[in-house]
Amino acid sequence: EVQLVESGGGLVQPGRSLRLSCAASGFTFDDYAMHWVRQAPGKGLEWVSGISWNSGSIGYADSVKGRFTISRDNAKNSLYLQMNSLRAEDTALYYCAKEGADSSRDFDYWGQGTLVTVSS
Amino acid sequence: EIVLTQSPGTLSLSPGERATLSCRASQSVSSSYLAWYQQKPGQAPRLLIYGASSRATGIPDRFSGSGSGTDFTLTISRLEPEDFAVYYCQQYGSSPRGYTFGQGTKLEIK
Numbered sequence: 001e002v003q004l005v006e007s008g009g010g011l012v013q014p015g016r017s018l019r020l021s022c023a024a025s026g027f028t029f030d031d032y033a034m035h036w037v038r039q040a041p042g043k044g045l046e047w048v049s050g051i052s053w054n055s056g057s058i059g060y061a062d063s064v065k066g067r068f069t070i071s072r073d074n075a076k077n078s079l080y081l082q083m084n085s086l087r088a089e090d091t092a093l094y095y096c097a098k099e100g101a102d103s104s105r106d107f108d109y110w111g112q113g114t115l116v117t118v119s120s
Numbered sequence: 121e122i123v124l125t126q127s128p129g130t131l132s133l134s135p136g137e138r139a140t141l142s143c144r145a146s147q148s149v150s151s152s153y154l155a156w157y158q159q160k161p162g163q164a165p166r167l168l169i170y171g172a173s174s175r176a177t178g179i180p181d182r183f184s185g186s187g188s189g190t191d192f193t194l195t196i197s198r199l200e201p202e203d204f205a206v207y208y209c210q211q212y213g214s215s216p217r218g219y220t221f222g223q224g225t226k227l228e229i230k
Contacts, residue, residue: 044221047219
């Protein structure tokens with residue numbers, strides 16, 4: 001069974017940093033691209049960042065480019081999101097999501113999310 | 121960036137009825153990279169349809185997807201009580217590169 005478990009969320013002041021983690025199990029982690037998708041309270045879904053299986057291809061939404069860094073450790077079956085210079089508009093539930101097979105560019109499994117609240 | 125516009129914003133139907141949800145793109149989208157998700161309150165999204173028309177693992181056959189170019193449709197043939205939720209379409213584009221979601225359609229019980 002595929003499992004994705006996020007951690008690292010919490011309350012943080014504007015301008016500060018936070019690092020999210022996602023522990024993956026139930027599939028061959030280093031075969032798949034992985035992503036972070038967020039959802040602000042009461043709002044829709046927004047893709048944040050994605051990373052290929054070997055970290056050779058990385059992408060970011062314009063809203064986080066230059067502030068967030070995605071990475072992965074295939075030996076630990078883990079995905080990370082380093083978030084710097086946080087803003088109030090980064091407040092959201094952050095989901096870790098696995099990309100589908102054959103670079104399908106969809107998200108076939110999701111974690112339950114970790115909540116990030118940016119507020120003074 | 122490709123913008124996806126879903127309509128209607130809210131759809132009120134009764135169990136047993138047929139639901140038709142629309143997703144329109146601001147420019148042509150590859151059918152290979154158009155997906156639909158269902159999200160229930162307090163839950164993570166669930167992949168329903170990928171490649172515009174292929175059902176994901178475990179998805180009942182009352183769910184179907186169709187369309188190409190800029191117009192895509194998710195159809196639920198006969199609504200079950202558990203189908204009332206928010207539905208999102210999502211695309212991947214290589215130029216400009218990135219992933220975008222529609223704003224969602226809320227399917228509510230009439």
